[in-house]
Amino acid sequence: DTGVSQDPRHKITKRGQNVTFRCDPISEHNRLYWYRQTLGQGPEFLTYFQNEAQLEKSRLLSDRFSAERPKGSFSTLEIQRTEQGDSAMYLCASSSGLLSAFFGQGTRLTVV
């Protein structure tokens, strides 16, 4: 599968622990997005990278959240001191130029 890849697919963690998710975009795509989706809602924008630069962050992204995209390739999303409200599906998407965004299969986080 040469699409957007996310790892892990599922993560269960105890409240207060830190978690890190990885996204590998389609190789020639310079734009990378993170979204969060909770039950009954559509995906909500979290942050955007163009190459290695993080150009936009949603106010949904509290200071416990940090994202990186070193070298403009894969990206990581870290959540520190997880809370039950962080339980959600975390989606990564990539695009380039005028192309529409392609989505990964997501990482489902459950905080217990």
Place this chain on the structure above:
Amino acid sequence: AQRVTQPEKLLSVFKGAPVELKCNYSYSGSPELFWYVQYSRQRLQLLLRHISRESIKGFTADLNKGETSFHLKKPFAQEEDSAMYYCALKSGANSKLTFGKGITLSVRP
């Protein structure tokens, strides 16, 4: 601020019946609208975008700026159309997407 509204959560129809999935938007700029579809156990994927004016899998959607709507239509539903459908609006220089809450389409045999 931009907003996408999908007023219904579920639409259930029989095979062969017409389908219309509603989407309304609010945006001060020039809108670019999309429909994304998520089949069971699959990733979110693009169904169609208004600027291409394509018909994909028999679905069409017309942007109506006067009514600020982008409803998705299909004249004859098929069982394989059963899925979750999301309307989305692209905005800003960073081209982020704002999604509606989605609607589940169930096509019964």
